[in-house]
Amino acid sequence: MTPLQLHLVRVFLKIFLRDRQSIFFSLFFPALLMIALGFANSGDAGKIRLAIANQSEGAVAQRFIDSMQTDTMFEVTLGDESSLRRGVVEGDYRLLLVLPPEFDVSQTAVTTTDLRLVVDAAQVRELGMLMPLLEQKLLDIEREFRDMSPLFSLAIEDVQARSQSYLAFLLPGIMAFTLMQLAIAGSGFNIVEYRRKGILKRLFVTPIKPSDFITAIVLARMTIVLVQLTVLLLFAVFALGVELVGNYATLYLIITAGTFIFLCLGFCLGSIAKTQQSIMAIGNLVIFPQVFLSGVFFPIDSMPAIIQPIATMLPLSYVATAMREIANNGASLLDIAPSLIGISVWFVVAFVLAIRLFVWKEVAN
């Protein structure tokens, strides 16, 4: 780095750091999001909320309810059918199990009792998952009362065996999303602001080279974003107790590359947009689809098949996927090779575009 670039980086660092308000808000929102998600999923995370309307007086029904209540996988609420039904509609319970009056087992009878399951049709996918669990429960009880020992025993274990909270799953996504926003705003919005004030024009009549200017802003902004993300990460780990299994050096390599990509894309947007309003509009056009399509909050697998290939190729998808693989599954660089290739391609594309589009004479005027 040349002394001039170094000097410029120092000046831009000063400028960015003295803007306390925007630094505060850039950390405030993601931290708030994490706290909210942390609370929403603490404690009973993963428990299936089950409502049971017991219309039977029999011992078997009572035995079944006891058994469900002691099971850590379920959170059982008892009540009458009509009010619990409403609860299902309102989303308070995942499903309602109605035990009919004739629900009992006599040692001799071979009639089958029908239990009714009331579920929201939208949750029909979960039903497939839950049915075997319930059937297994009923079978156990039936055997107990009929005094039969099972021929086979299939032990069902908690599928969340890795004991990972939703927040731990979400953290890399939130970080990737935050770095995208900070980087695009950091470079793109600044360019438009400097043009509006005539600063770009003033700089252009000095012998500064565009590459020196871009390098200085990118490096200074990169430093700030890395510090901001580190604060978020420390907050998540120490204040919210999130456990990350991956290698931090690898994680930061991806973060740095991602920040570079979005800073360059921000430069492109800032060069195209002429006014503060248009940079907001164009910025949102780039940011919003990525929020929804990049698997930050919803997995890409759950999207329509037509969108999936496009969604996978978005820069934020590569960055978020790589970060999640590293942070949650301890993936090595080799494991995330496909994401790395995507990140590298975007790295080059974004940089070349930024240099091409930032024609000082045109951007300044």
Added chain:
Amino acid sequence: MAIIEVDALTKRYPLPSGKGGTFLAVNGISLRIRAGEIYGILGPNGTGKTTTLEMLEGLTDIDSGTARIDGIDVKADPYAVKKIIGVQLQANEYFDSVSLTELLELFAALYNRRIDPLELLDRVNLRDKANAKPASLSGGQKQRFSIACALVNEPKVLFLDEPTTGLDPQAKHNLWDLVRELNHDGMTIVLTTHNMEEAETLCGRIAIMDHGEIVAEDSPQALIMKYAPEPPRAPLHGDIEDVFLALTGHALRD
């Protein structure tokens, strides 16, 4: 000897209607500006004064014609020209939250130079504002600071684009003193203005532009002799500005 040589300089802009077509902002003007003079480009708004200056500064592309500053072709080697000129633009906003001292150091760094910011601030009478932010300066102070920024590379030619527009009389006279001082030290100064008094008392020679063309060029006295409809009458008791200054004093109000 001419330090600035301009020949048939032309700039076309597309018509604002967006339906194609162009208009001539600067229509083939030629100029010779001598080393060490204060040269004024005078004219109503929108006659191409700023465009002419911006072509000389390398800010705007030259469509045709040539411009040479100190023998260097602006089109061929804009970077070499930028090193020997100082520029004060009409817009004079800077980065928020950076002090005058820090800004001057930054501008010096752009020329690969080290300067004493306080000494420069002394020259423009702003030493006591060394740690202030540009946004807190008054109009006159901002203009003087812009000139300080333009001086970091000890330029041979200083371009001032409407330096006194919007200033109160005290600040205006103070700025003229500064310009004369710089000129006295040997700096060539090119300025645009639509202030007649500025053209008449400050500039050694002026060019009057209209519709992208130079309609007259000479010393203010010679132009008055040639074009003024009748010999200028000396007002008996000065003009209203003298009254204003007598009542409010010459001291700067920044």
